[in-house]
Amino acid sequence: MVFAANTHSRFYHLVEVEMRTAKTLCGLSVAMIIEPEPCSAALHLVSEQPPEYILCNHCYRLTGAEAAKVKAASAAGQACGAFIPSPLPELG
Numbered sequence: 105m106v107f108a109a110n111t112h113s114r115f116y117h118l119v120e121v122e123m124r125t126a127k128t129l130c131g132l133s134v135a136m137i138i139e140p141e142p143c144s145a146a147l148h149l150v151s152e153q154p155p156e157y158i159l160c161n162h163c164y165r166l167t168g169a170e171a172a173k174v175k176a177a178s179a180a181g182q183a184c185g186a187f188i189p190s191p192l193p194e195l196g
């Protein structure tokens with residue numbers, strides 16, 4: 105997986121490179137330029153995950169990372185009973 109970013113935002117994206125085109129998982133087109141770190145050009149490839157950048161939410165979802173996280177959270181909830189609803193106290 106390759107990363108794409110520029111200095112216009114503090115988000116980086118994950119990129120699937122095919123032949124001569126590159127697109128982020130979330131559907132943005134990426135210039136086929138590889139820089140060591142994000143610069144102010146159009147969204148382009150960076151050779152390493154840019155530090156202090158946050159993964160774009162859409163790319164994050166599309167990696168399935170969130171699905172895995174939800175599964176783990178639900179398993180943990182079952183283990184400690186966190187998801188058992190408690191009755192609401194009656195007011196008045």
Ligand SMILES: [Zn+2]
Pocket residue numbers: 116117118128129130131160161162163164
């Ligand atoms: Zn993205």
